[in-house]
Amino acid sequence: MAPPLQVKQLPERIVHATIDGQRVAVPEGTTILAACRSQAAEVPTLCFLETLAPVNVCRACVVEVEGSRALVPACSRPLETDMVVSTRSKRVDKSRRMVLEFLASSVDMSLAGPDVERWMEEYGVDPDRYGPKAAAGADLDARAGRHGPTVGAERATAAQPVKVDNDLYVRDYSRCILCYKCVEACGDQAQHTFALAVAGRGFDAHIATEFEVPLPESACVYCGNCVGVCPTGALMFKSEYDLRQANQWDESRQTVTDTICPYCGVGCTLELHVQDNAIVKVTSPMDHEVTSGHLCIKGRFGFEFVQQRPPAAEPR
Amino acid sequence: MERHLSADAATADERAAVDAILSRPPSPWVGGERSPHALHAARRDESAVPPRDLLLPALRALQAEAGGVSRGAISYLAARMDLPPSDIYGVAAFYALLDVDAPPEAGASVKVHLCDDVVCQLAGAESLIAKLRDRYGAEGEPAGGVSWHRSPCLGQCDRGPAVLVQRAGTYAADIAIASATAEDVARAIADPTPAPTPPATVPQAGDASLVVLRRIGRVDPADLDSYRHAGGYESLRRALALGPESVIQWVTDSGLQGRGGAAFPTGVKWRAVASQAARTHYVVANADESEPGTFKDRVVMEEDPFAVVEALTIAGYATGAEQGFIYVRGEYPLAAARLRHAIARARQRGFLGSNVMGRGLSFDIDVRQGAGAYICGEETALFNSLEGRRGEPRNKPPFPTVHGLFGKPTAVNNIETLLNVLAILAVGPERFRAVGAEDAKGTRLFSLSGAVMRPGLYEAPFGTRLGAVIDMAGGLRPGRTLQAVLLGGAAGSFVGPEALDTPLAPAALRPIGATLGSGVVVVFDDTANLRHTVLRIARFFRDESCGQCVPCRVGTVRQEELVARLAAGTPRGSAADEIRLFHDIAQAMRDASICGLGQTAASAVDSAIRLGILGREGGPA
Ligand SMILES: Cc1cc2nc3c(=O)[nH]c(=O)nc-3n(C[C@H](O)[C@H](O)[C@H](O)COP(=O)(O)O)c2cc1C
Ligand code: SF4
Ligand code: SF4
Ligand code: SF4
Ligand code: FES
Numbered sequence: 001m002a003p004p005l006q007v008k009q010l011p012e013r014i015v016h017a018t019i020d021g022q023r024v025a026v027p028e029g030t031t032i033l034a035a036c037r038s039q040a041a042e043v044p045t046l047c048f049l050e051t052l053a054p055v056n057v058c059r060a061c062v063v064e065v066e067g068s069r070a071l072v073p074a075c076s077r078p079l080e081t082d083m084v085v086s087t088r089s090k091r092v093d094k095s096r097r098m099v100l101e102f103l104a105s106s107v108d109m110s111l112a113g114p115d116v117e118r119w120m121e122e123y124g125v126d127p128d129r130y131g132p133k134a135a136a137g138a139d140l141d142a143r144a145g146r147h148g149p150t151v152g153a154e155r156a157t158a159a160q161p162v163k164v165d166n167d168l169y170v171r172d173y174s175r176c177i178l179c180y181k182c183v184e185a186c187g188d189q190a191q192h193t194f195a196l197a198v199a200g201r202g203f204d205a206h207i208a209t210e211f212e213v214p215l216p217e218s219a220c221v222y223c224g225n226c227v228g229v230c231p232t233g234a235l236m237f238k239s240e241y242d243l244r245q246a247n248q249w250d251e252s253r254q255t256v257t258d259t260i261c262p263y264c265g266v267g268c269t270l271e272l273h274v275q276d277n278a279i280v281k282v283t284s285p286m287d288h289e290v291t292s293g294h295l296c297i298k299g300r301f302g303f304e305f306v307q308q309r310p311p312a313a314e315p316r
Numbered sequence: 317m318e319r320h321l322s323a324d325a326a327t328a329d330e331r332a333a334v335d336a337i338l339s340r341p342p343s344p345w346v347g348g349e350r351s352p353h354a355l356h357a358a359r360r361d362e363s364a365v366p367p368r369d370l371l372l373p374a375l376r377a378l379q380a381e382a383g384g385v386s387r388g389a390i391s392y393l394a395a396r397m398d399l400p401p402s403d404i405y406g407v408a409a410f411y412a413l414l415d416v417d418a419p420p421e422a423g424a425s426v427k428v429h430l431c432d433d434v435v436c437q438l439a440g441a442e443s444l445i446a447k448l449r450d451r452y453g454a455e456g457e458p459a460g461g462v463s464w465h466r467s468p469c470l471g472q473c474d475r476g477p478a479v480l481v482q483r484a485g486t487y488a489a490d491i492a493i494a495s496a497t498a499e500d501v502a503r504a505i506a507d508p509t510p511a512p513t514p515p516a517t518v519p520q521a522g523d524a525s526l527v528v529l530r531r532i533g534r535v536d537p538a539d540l541d542s543y544r545h546a547g548g549y550e551s552l553r554r555a556l557a558l559g560p561e562s563v564i565q566w567v568t569d570s571g572l573q574g575r576g577g578a579a580f581p582t583g584v585k586w587r588a589v590a591s592q593a594a595r596t597h598y599v600v601a602n603a604d605e606s607e608p609g610t611f612k613d614r615v616v617m618e619e620d621p622f623a624v625v626e627a628l629t630i631a632g633y634a635t636g637a638e639q640g641f642i643y644v645r646g647e648y649p650l651a652a653a654r655l656r657h658a659i660a661r662a663r664q665r666g667f668l669g670s671n672v673m674g675r676g677l678s679f680d681i682d683v684r685q686g687a688g689a690y691i692c693g694e695e696t697a698l699f700n701s702l703e704g705r706r707g708e709p710r711n712k713p714p715f716p717t718v719h720g721l722f723g724k725p726t727a728v729n730n731i732e733t734l735l736n737v738l739a740i741l742a743v744g745p746e747r748f749r750a751v752g753a754e755d756a757k758g759t760r761l762f763s764l765s766g767a768v769m770r771p772g773l774y775e776a777p778f779g780t781r782l783g784a785v786i787d788m789a790g791g792l793r794p795g796r797t798l799q800a801v802l803l804g805g806a807a808g809s810f811v812g813p814e815a816l817d818t819p820l821a822p823a824a825l826r827p828i829g830a831t832l833g834s835g836v837v838v839v840f841d842d843t844a845n846l847r848h849t850v851l852r853i854a855r856f857f858r859d860e861s862c863g864q865c866v867p868c869r870v871g872t873v874r875q876e877e878l879v880a881r882l883a884a885g886t887p888r889g890s891a892a893d894e895i896r897l898f899h900d901i902a903q904a905m906r907d908a909s910i911c912g913l914g915q916t917a918a919s920a921v922d923s924a925i926r927l928g929i930l931g932r933e934g935g936p937a
Contacts, residue, residue, distance in 0.1 A: 056711050057865045059908040070915060071907045076711055091907055095867070098904030102870035129897055130874050131888055143456070145412035145688060145859045146465065152880030156873050178863070187400075195320075197406030198706065198863075199416075201689070203873045205863030208409070210322070210401035211387055211416065219320035219400065 017083040024079075032074035032085055033061060041087045044096060044119045046103075046112075047179035048075040049229055051292045052189045055180045060099050060119075064089045071095055097123035105130045106203075107158045108175045111233030130155040144201045156203065162241075165214035168301045169227050170241045173206060175234035182207060182226035182235060190294045195220040224300035228283060228293050237281045250275065261299035266290060268299050279303045319394055321401060326392035333381035334389070337374045338366040338396055365398045369684075369722075371704030375408050376646070376687055383425025383484035384415035410706045410862075412467075412688030413482065413646045425458070426505045427482040429467035429647075433608045433856065434802065434849050435765045435838055436469075439476030439495065447498040462505055468690065468856055469608035469806075470494070470647050473765035473838070474517040474772045480647050481505060490649040513650055516615040517772035519789070527739045527751070527759045528732060529775045532619045537654050540661045543622040549667060551741035555630045556675050558741075563634040564590060567737060569745035571757035576602055576693075576730030577807070577833050577912070579756070579822060582737070585727055588717035589635040592725035597637040600702075600721060600728040601628050603644040603651065604686055604693035607805035608856060609836035612761040613731035615773045617644070617651035620735075621658035625681060627734035629672065630741065632679045635727045640681040643698050646688050655683050690860040694911050695720075695728045697862065708864045709911035732761050732835075753779030753821035760820065760835055764789050767796060767841035779824070783816035786839060796841035800927065804833025806853045807916035809923030810846070829923060847883040850924045854879040857917040868914030871905040879921055882930045891931045898925065 013028040019039055026035045031054070036043045047058035054076035062071035066084035071092060079085070086092065100120050103109060105127035109116060119125075134154035150156075163171040178198070186196045195218045199208035209218035227235040236244075243249040254275045261268040268291045273281040282300050286293035326334070335341070341364075371393070378389045385408045394401045408414045415427075430448065432441045445466070453459040455466060472478035472494035479496040481504040483489045491510045493500050504510050520526060521533030536542040543549075555563045568583025589597055601624060605613040617624055628640045644652045659681050662668045670678045684702055686692050692701040696710035699721045720726025736758055740748045749757040756778040762785055765771040769790025776785055782801065792798060798813045809830045811818070818824055825831055840846060854876040863869045878898055881887050887894040902918035909915050924930045 056910070059865050059867055059910075062908045070909070073711065077713075091903075094900065095904050095908040098871070098900060099866050099908060102866050102874065102904070105874070106870050130877065143412065143415070143417060143465075144410055145468070146456075147855075147859060150855070150858075150876050150880045151884070152877035153886070155877060177866070178869070194400030194402055197400070197402040199406045199409035200863070201410050201691075201706075202858060202861040202863045203869055205869065208402065208406065210390060210405040213322070217322070219402065 015079050015081050017079050017081065017085065019085045020087055026079055029078055032063060032065075032072070032077050032079050032083075035079045036063070036074060036085075036087055043074050043087055044100075044115070045075055046116070046177060046231060047181065049181055049231075049286075051286055051294075052181060052184045052229070055184065058099065058103075058177065058179055060096055062092060062095050062099075063087050064092050093123060097125060101125045101127055101129070103177050105155055105157070107177055107232070108172075109177075109232065111175060112177075112231060116231075133157050133159070144204070147202075147204070158206075163214075164238070164241075166216055166222070167238055168222050168297075169224060169238055170236050171207075171215075172234050172236065172241075175232045176207060177232055177234075178205060178207070179231060181229040181231065185225045185229045185294070186220075190292070191221075191223050191225050193219055193221050193223070196226065222297040222301060223295060224282075224297070225294045227300075228295070239280045243275070243280060249280075254280070261295070263298040263302065268295055270295070270299055272303070278307050319398070319400060321391040321394055322387050324386070324388040324391055326386070326388040327382070329381055330378060330386065330389045331392055333377040334374050334393060334396060337370055337377050341396060366396065368397065368399070368704040369702055371397060371399070371404065371407060372411075372687060372701060373684065375404075375411075375414055376685060379414050379482075379687075380484055380488040380490075383427075384417075407704065407706055410689065411646075411686070414687050425484040426462045427484075428452070428462065428464040428501055428505070429470070429480040429482065430464055431468070431470040431472070431476065431478040431480075432466045432852070433469035434806070434852055435473035435609055436476035436478055437849065437852065438766055438840070438844060441477040444477045444479075444496065444498065448501065451498065451502070467647075468859065469606065469610075471605055471611045471614050471645070473609055473611050473763060475514070476765075479504075481510075490646070492647065492649055516619055517770075518615060518619070519770050519772050520775060526775050527748075528616070528735045528761055529773070531623060532615070535620060535622075537619050537621050538657060540622060540658070540665060540667075543620075547742065548622055549626055549673075551738040552626050552630055552633075552667070552673065554741045555633055556673060556677070560590060560634045560636065563630065563741070566740055566745045567634070570736075570740040570748040571745075571752075572733065572736050572740060572748070573756060574730055575732035575736070575760070575835065577607070577804075579832075582729065582733055585717060585729075586631070586635050588715075589637075589725045589727040592718065594725060595636075596639075596722075596724045597635050598721045598724055598726040599628055599631040599635055599637045599640045600695075600698065600726055601631075601640065601642040601731055601734055602693060602695065602698060602728050603642055603648070603731050604690075604698060605648075605731075605834070606645055606690040606693050606860075607807060607834045607836060608853070609763055609765060609802065609805045609838045610834045611763045611765075612773055612835060614648050614651050616731055616735060616761075617648070618654055621651075621654040622662065623735055623738055624655060624731060625658050625662050625668070627737050628681055629668065629679050630737055631727055631729060631734060633672075633677060635725075637727070638678045638680070640679065641702060641721070642681060642683045643692070643702055644683060644685050645693075646686040648685075652683055652685050659683065689862075690856075691862045691911075691913055694913060697911070698728065699726070706862070708862045709913075711910055730834075751777045753777070753819060753824070755823045756821045760832065762820075762835050762837050764837045764839070766802075766837075766839035767792055767844065768839050769793060776820075779819045779821045781816065782811075782818050782820055782837070785820065785837060786816070789839075792839065792841055796843065799840045799842050799844055800846060800929065801840065802836065802838040802849075802920065803830045805836035806856050806920055807912070808833045808836060809919050810927055810929065811923070812927050829926070846924065846929045850921055850930055851876070851879050851883045853920045857913070861913060861917070865908075865910045865914060867904045867908040868910070868917060871901050871909075871914065872917050874901050875905075875918060875921060879930065887931075895925055895931050898922075898931075 056073040056076040061074040284291040470478040475494040478494040481491040573579040692707040697707040701707040858872040
């Protein structure tokens with residue numbers, strides 16, 4: 001994303017610190033994550049997104065800071081003068097492995113992208129250490145603070161049926177890592193519609209509309225911005241979902257075409273994902289200065305008219 | 317902004333319950349019923365939108381009115397408070413004492429919460445549960461308007477088994493019963509005027525040499541004059557004479573450390589808040605006491621409520637706060653009632669308000685009740701809860717002294733910590749610090765329960781031997797031998813009989829991997845099934861995790877599954893494999909969790925493995 005417009009009155013203060021043995025100097029307020037990235041030290045992140053305020057809940061980005069008892073989330077903690085940060089200590093690697101393993105043991109991470117796949121390999125993730133998956137899936141009891149008896153022979157998961165309640169996008173919360181991005185994007189970080197919230201608590205915490213009503217009964221305006229930020233494929237265009245169900249989704253056969261949304265004068269950039277001459281998904285670049293990746297229902301889903309073809313049999 | 321609201325309408329009773337908290341809507345435009353002739357003008361009055369921190373009180377009022385929070389009620393709240401319905405739902409669904417799953421018809425709902433936690437297990441919780449099952453059917457299934465649920469510790473461990481009866485509708489009331497029989501429960505369900513609560517078990521009551529408990533049993537908790545005769549408000553008078561800076565100096569010099577679990581120096585915390593240039597400061601008394609085995613703050617609030625009010629006033633004076641909050645856990649109805657009464661009396665008599673003790677000092681206190689969530693005792697989760705949000709802890713830094721309640725500098729202190737301040741001002745820092753251990757000054761309250769002759773609340777100097785504290789309670793029952801002691805509650809650790817000679821002070825406990833935490837001492841004799849206790853603790857953390865961060869949300873589940881396997885003697889692979897896996901889980905929770913809940917969730921299990929309670933090769937039968 002383009003940096004927000006800023007009028008600087010005072011010269012920036014520079015913070016000097018050490019990351020993995022290298023001295024670094026960054027402007028005050030820079031997060032450890034940003035500083036690491038400027039050093040090309042890779043720090044895995046799951047709940048962090050450049051366009052949203054950090055919620056620091058996934059803990060994949062933890063680093064070790066000398067003098068701090070617990071590990072520290074790099075995504076939200078500003079680098080401080082003389083901090084000594086280590087991004088790959090034994091403790092860090094162990095925690096990262098466990099975070100990824102905990103997630104992989106409880107949700108379906110198969111669509112979380114190539115980076116996650118690589119990290120799982122790199123940190124040695126083995127979700128089967130916790131036993132076979134429980135058949136019944138999560139005990140999504142609406143009552144907070146209660147759960148059924150646990151025998152421990154099987155591992156609890158978030159497995160549950162896909163929610164298909166509208167024509168535009170589906171919600172498969174058995175893939176949800178609870179990164180809060182959809183809630184933030186639907187809320188005050190982008191859309192300001194507030195159709196989604198986190199409900200329940202503990203392992204039963206989940207993304208919900210009020211009283212779990214289907215989306216058409218909720219406040220949702222189908223901007224698709226939650227879909228745009230979801231890192232795991234839990235939220236997915238219905239068009240993509242249908243193709244995947246039919247085993248026809250094939251990114252190698254897809255092209256991406258940039259264009260400008262034809263509907264209004266704002267001028268949002270659209271990326272049309274096209275497979276077999278049909279638009280299957282619409283995104284907007286996150287670093288685009290108008291959209292920051294966010295669109296409205298028209299740009300996001302209003303593409304059907306492009307591919308309305310006259311019925312073949314009818315004469316013109 | 318125009319909110320999307322469901323078509324469900326609140327009942328007149330639900331609206332009245334909400335209006336009693338938010339006050340009546342000033343105009344039809346902010347949530348009232350719109351009449352056709354009111355539609356001639358559109359206007360919006362920001363100042364008419366009630367502050368968000370009234371959300372939890374309003375949800376509690378709805379629960380009491382209708383036995384749950386209905387769709388219509390959320391629509392009404394959303395309109396009145398200008399909040400998204402999804403957001404309100406997410407908040408309501410966080411708390412165990414609020415029901416969002418199809419609340420029953422108004423007027424016919426009673427929920428019985430039965431403590432089956434570590435101490436009540438020793439006191440026959442399961443046999444009480446069996447009786448309730450006979451009478452009222454399976455857990456969680458309403459029969460004849462009554463349903464019962466297993467509950468985590470209700471803070472009545474001195475006299476288990478404990479029950480909280482949550483009655484909705486016309487005879488709405490929260491009734492705590494301990495020790496409870498099936499007949500007591502039946503009476504509390506049916507009888508509009510519940511039986512009076514028995515007095516607290518404070519075997520040392522009346523002993524004037526005590527520091528914190530000195531007034532217990534000597535003052536009438538409802539009578540301000542009785543409190544003043546016992547020396548009440550002398551400490552505030554002294555504080556006002558000293559000035560805020562000297563009060564902080566005294567508290568610092570006394571060596572007082574927080575009693576809520578983290579043992580942070582109180583003087584340092586107060587100075588940090590007092591020195592913040594940003595204004596409005598707040599003081600908060602943390603009375604969420606939900607650590608299993610802890611009941612000390614409840615006894616103090618119930619028996620000596622004016623002392624809590626006076627101490628918080630001093631905290632406010634020292635830190636420059638004009639508003640204090642006492643956040644009382646929802647399961648403590650009597651404590652909340654007595655505090656509210658004490659505050660009203662103090663206000664009437666000029667000990668609170670705009671001119672405290674005639675000295676021009678402005679300070680007042682509001683009591684807020686939780687709704688069933690251990691995590692809300694974590695200070696930043698407490699702020700979120702008080703602000704009407706889900707009780708999810710915030711990442712620290714920034715610390716509460718800089719960015720606390722409503723984003724303002726805030727001093728949050730435990731009830732026991734605050735009461736010590738009264739003593740410091742009464743006797744001076746020198747005499748206060750003359751008692752106790754090298755590394756911890758003064759006395760400590762011990763919530764002592766389990767297999768002892770006289771369970772109850774005890775006060776003893778820091779550094780008293782564990783065995784001596786157990787002896788204060790008359791020791792074990794005749795013919796029994798000690799198996800283990802749980803020190804510090806679910807977030808603490810088990811120690812074996814060899815720890816009886818260990819002085820109860822931080823440095824002395826460190827080598828045996830223990831801390832005092834909130835002062836819990838649960839004694840287990842040879843009849844106790846400790847594997848069952850460890851499993852209950854693992855279940856507790858899974859239930860009480862807020863669910864925000866991965867290490868704790870999933871780690872507490874994997875830990876419980878692992879403990880269940882070990883407790884049943886059915887490890888995956890060998891017991892040693894399981895213990896290796898446990899240490900991986902424990903390390904991630906400790907290292908990478910956001911807050912103290914996740915960071916300590918493996919502590920008791922870890923100690924149980926160390927002591928061989930769990931995971932001995934071959935496994936228990
Ligand atoms: C999970 C959790 C629960 C807590 N519960 C309580 C509590 O019930 N009462 C309390 O005073 N402190 C509790 N604390 C500690 C508070 O966060 C905070 O440190 C304390 O209220 C500060 O007061 P003190 O300095 O007087 O001890 C809890 C901490 C955690 C991590
Ligand atoms: S589509 Fe837009 S309005 Fe609907 S839930 Fe997603 S972000 Fe919210
Ligand atoms: S649905 Fe997607 S964006 Fe929302 S919390 Fe789950 S993983 Fe994150
Ligand atoms: S450690 Fe547990 S209770 Fe604390 S923030 Fe994380 S999930 Fe919530
Ligand atoms: S990326 Fe930092 S906690 Fe998720």
